[in-house]
Amino acid sequence: NAGVTQTPKFRILKIGQSMTLQCTQDMNHNYMYWYRQDPGMGLKLIYYSVGAGITDKGEVPNGYNVSRSTTEDFPLRLELAAPSQTSVYFCASRQVENTEAFFGQGTRLTVV
Amino acid sequence: KNQVEQSPQSLIILEGKNCTLQCNYTVSPFSNLRWYKQDTGRGPVSLTIMTFSENTKSNGRYTATLDADTKQSSLHITASQLSDSASYICVVSEAGTALIFGKGTTLSVSS
Numbered sequence: 627n628a629g630v631t632q633t634p635k636f637r638i639l640k641i642g643q644s645m646t647l648q649c650t651q652d653m654n655h656n657y658m659y660w661y662r663q664d665p666g667m668g669l670k671l672i673y674y675s676v677g678a679g680i681t682d683k684g685e686v687p688n689g690y691n692v693s694r695s696t697t698e699d700f701p702l703r704l705e706l707a708a709p710s711q712t713s714v715y716f717c718a719s720r721q722v723e724n725t726e727a728f729f730g731q732g733t734r735l736t737v738v
Numbered sequence: 739k740n741q742v743e744q745s746p747q748s749l750i751i752l753e754g755k756n757c758t759l760q761c762n763y764t765v766s767p768f769s770n771l772r773w774y775k776q777d778t779g780r781g782p783v784s785l786t787i788m789t790f791s792e793n794t795k796s797n798g799r800y801t802a803t804l805d806a807d808t809k810q811s812s813l814h815i816t817a818s819q820l821s822d823s824a825s826y827i828c829v830v831s832e833a834g835t836a837l838i839f840g841k842g843t844t845l846s847v848s849s
Contacts (some may be wrong), residue, residue, distance in 0.1 A: 630781075664815065668742070668827070668839035669782075684836070716781055718837075724770050724789055727829075727837060729781030 628652050632717050632730035639707040639737045647702040647733050649717030657720045658700040659684075659727075662690065662713040669716060675700055707737045740765040742830050742840035750846045755818055759843045761811040761828030769831040773802050773813045775823045776842065785813070785826075818847045 633648045651658065656677050661669040689711060691703040693731040700719075704711060714734050719732030720727040742763045751757050763771070766797055770789045774782035786795045786802040788811070795802050799816045825842040832838060 634770070661839075666841065668841040670839075671836060674836070700777045705822070718781075723831070723833070724787065726787060727772070731781050 627635060630717055630719055630728050630730040633714075634733060634737065635731065636734045637736070639704075639735065641737060643707050644646050644703070644705050645707070645735075647704075647715055647717075647735075649700045649702070649730060650698050651700075651717075651719040651728070652698065653719065653721070653728065654697060655719035655721045655728075656697070657722070657727075658694065659718045660690070660700070660702045661716045661718065662686065662711075663716060663732075664713050672702065672715075702730050704735075711735065712737045740832060740836075740838050741831075742828055742838050744828050744840040744843050746843060747841070748825065748844040748846070750848060751818055753820055753847050753849050757815050759813045759815075759826050759828075759845070761813070761840060763809050763811070763828070763830045763838075763840075765809075765832050765838050767833040768806065768809075771802075771804055771811050772829040772831065772837075773800070773811075774827040774829055776827055778824070779849060781846075782829075783828055804848060810847040815845075816828040819846075820847050820849060823847045 659674045660672040673692040675681045717730040773785040776782040788804045801814045827842040828840040
């Protein structure tokens with residue numbers, strides 16, 4: 627049971643480039659989330675999904691896009707990378723409301 | 739605005755000592771409160787989950803309390819070990835979907 631898997635673990639982008647952060651979970655969880663964690667700050671919600679085909683914006687969605695074509699996958703897309711998007715990105719999933727949320731190991735992204 | 743505030747921001751204790759971390763929240767509607775441990779460079783790992791009706795929940799040397807009336811929670815660590823050095827994050831679930839994170843308390847356990 628792999629849990630929540632994120633790829634890549636590290637990435638350096640140039641300003642204006644695009645990339646997709648991958649997130650896959652094998653627990654058949656309905657809810658999936660993308661967070662970013664800046665130094666000394668709490669995790670902030672970027673986007674979330676309550677099931678395949680359904681996505682919604684979180685607290686800091688600008689500059690990002692997501693899709694949820696399957697239950698397992700929840701990729702995060704950066705179209706025009708900016709230095710302000712330098713952060714550590716975490717994907718998480720949980721089954722329903724009062725259940726444990728599982729986190730991936732994170733993707734450390736640097737935009738230069 | 740829904741917020742989760744944690745104190746202290748950082749804490750240094752000697753190995754074997756106990757400590758208590760605090761969490762105050764204003765999240766509404768409230769669904770549940772979680773404590774996570776995050777080691778440096780790793781994703782958060784769940785320690786406890788408490789719903790509105792639960793006052794106390796333990797996980798080994800970790801004991802969390804919840805007062806839903808005053809919107810306060812605490813995490814007590816007993817007989818600390820060097821491996822307890824990490825960031826401890828209070829997370830409140832807003833009924834519906836969102837998990838709202840505190841900034842965390844950084845705990846350093848020294849020998």
